[in-house]
Amino acid sequence: MTQALLDAIPDLPKVLLHDHLDGGLRPQTVLELAAAVGHELPARDAEALGDWFQAAADSGSLPRYLETFDHTIAVMQTPEALARVAKEAVLDLAADGVVYAEQRWAPEQHLRRGMTLPETVEAVQAGIDAGVREAAAAGRTIRVGQLVTAMRHADRWQEIAELAVAYRDAGVVGFDIAGAEDGFAPDRHAGVWKFLAEQNFPTTIHAGEAAGVGSIAQAVHLGQADRLGHGVRLMEDVQLSEHDRTAELGPLAHWVRDHQIVLEVCPVSNLQTDAAPGVTTIADHPITRLKELDFAVTLNTDNRLMSRTSMSHEMRLLVAEAGWTIDDLADVTLTAAWSAFMHHDERRALVDDVILPGYQKIEGALR
Incomplete structure (x- = not known):
C-alpha cells in the first residue's frame, strides 16, 4: 500500500498556503534573467545553480538561508521578469497537482529598476492570470492568490498593508510579514494590525x-x-511524554489549538533552517505530533528552489519516513482548503467539487 500511495501522490489534489514567489524560480529562469541584467551568479548552468541554492540553504541558519534570495530578487526587478516568474510558478504548481495556492512576496523588494509598488502587484497578477490560462489550456485547473508581504526590518508595514488592501479585489488575498523574525516582533508597528482588522483583511x-x-x-x-x-x-x-504518548499543553499552545489557528508547516525548509531545534529528520519533525494533537496543521513548501521541493515531494517524505497515510494527507489538505483566504462558499466549492472527489478517486484505485 505504501508504494502504491507514493506512486499516487502526484495525482492527489493539493492546497498550498505558504510558498514564496521569490523562492520558487526555475534555475534556468534565474540564469536567463540574470544574463539579461548582468547579474553575476555563483554557477553557470541550471543544474549547478540548483545545487548551489540547495547547499546554501542547507546551512542550518535562517540568516544564511535568506541570503540566497539576494540572487532571485536581483533578477525580479522588471514587470516582464515578475510576470514570467509568477506565470512559471503557477504552471509548476499546477503540474504538481496543486489546485489552490497563495503566492507570498514583498513588493518593496522589487523597486530597484523604477517600478512603483502598484506596478509590481499588477505585474505579478498578470503573470498569475497568464499561468492560470495556460494551465487550463493544458487541462489543469488552479486558483492562485497573492499574499502581499512586508519585510520586518524595512519598517514599511503600514504602507504595504495599505497596498494589499487596495488590491483586495484585484488578486491580493492577504497580508504577511516576513524576514528576520528574531528582534522584529509584531509590536514593532502595532498600529498596522488594527488597520488590517478594521479593513476585515486576512492576515498570516x-x-x-x-x-x-x-x-x-x-x-x-x-x-x-x-x-x-x-x-x-x-x-x-508543549511537554511530551514519550513513555505514554501524552502531552501537556501550556497556555499559548492551548489557545492556538482551542481557536484552531492554522499552522503553515514546511518540513523540508524547517530542517534546513533549524526551525525545529535538534530535529534532523522528517520522521522526527513536529508536524506529525502537532497533527496527532489536533492542531490545525497544513503542509507547505516554503521555497521550492532553495529546498528542491514540491508538494508531492513533501508528501512522499512524510509517507515514507513518518508513516503518513492517505487519510493524513487528506486531513492536512482539507485543513488548508478550509483555511484559504477566500470566502466560505468558495472554500466549500473547493472541498466538495475538487478535494473530496480527487481523494475518493485515488482511494478507490488504491483498494
Missing part, C-alpha cells in the same frame, strides 16, 4: 520559525493572525 504572520513562543503570542494576540507561517516552535509550549 511568520512566527515560530526563528523565534519562540513570545513571537507566536504576539502574532496571535496583537497581530490577530488567522494563520501562523511555520509555527513549529509552538512545541516549546
Whole structure:
C-alpha cells in the first residue's frame, strides 16, 4: 500500500498556503534573467545553480538561508521578469497537482529598476492570470492568490498593508510579514494590525520559525493572525511524554489549538533552517505530533528552489519516513482548503467539487 500511495501522490489534489514567489524560480529562469541584467551568479548552468541554492540553504541558519534570495530578487526587478516568474510558478504548481495556492512576496523588494509598488502587484497578477490560462489550456485547473508581504526590518508595514488592501479585489488575498523574525516582533508597528482588522483583511504572520513562543503570542494576540507561517516552535509550549504518548499543553499552545489557528508547516525548509531545534529528520519533525494533537496543521513548501521541493515531494517524505497515510494527507489538505483566504462558499466549492472527489478517486484505485 505504501508504494502504491507514493506512486499516487502526484495525482492527489493539493492546497498550498505558504510558498514564496521569490523562492520558487526555475534555475534556468534565474540564469536567463540574470544574463539579461548582468547579474553575476555563483554557477553557470541550471543544474549547478540548483545545487548551489540547495547547499546554501542547507546551512542550518535562517540568516544564511535568506541570503540566497539576494540572487532571485536581483533578477525580479522588471514587470516582464515578475510576470514570467509568477506565470512559471503557477504552471509548476499546477503540474504538481496543486489546485489552490497563495503566492507570498514583498513588493518593496522589487523597486530597484523604477517600478512603483502598484506596478509590481499588477505585474505579478498578470503573470498569475497568464499561468492560470495556460494551465487550463493544458487541462489543469488552479486558483492562485497573492499574499502581499512586508519585510520586518524595512519598517514599511503600514504602507504595504495599505497596498494589499487596495488590491483586495484585484488578486491580493492577504497580508504577511516576513524576514528576520528574531528582534522584529509584531509590536514593532502595532498600529498596522488594527488597520488590517478594521479593513476585515486576512492576515498570516511568520512566527515560530526563528523565534519562540513570545513571537507566536504576539502574532496571535496583537497581530490577530488567522494563520501562523511555520509555527513549529509552538512545541516549546508543549511537554511530551514519550513513555505514554501524552502531552501537556501550556497556555499559548492551548489557545492556538482551542481557536484552531492554522499552522503553515514546511518540513523540508524547517530542517534546513533549524526551525525545529535538534530535529534532523522528517520522521522526527513536529508536524506529525502537532497533527496527532489536533492542531490545525497544513503542509507547505516554503521555497521550492532553495529546498528542491514540491508538494508531492513533501508528501512522499512524510509517507515514507513518518508513516503518513492517505487519510493524513487528506486531513492536512482539507485543513488548508478550509483555511484559504477566500470566502466560505468558495472554500466549500473547493472541498466538495475538487478535494473530496480527487481523494475518493485515488482511494478507490488504491483498494
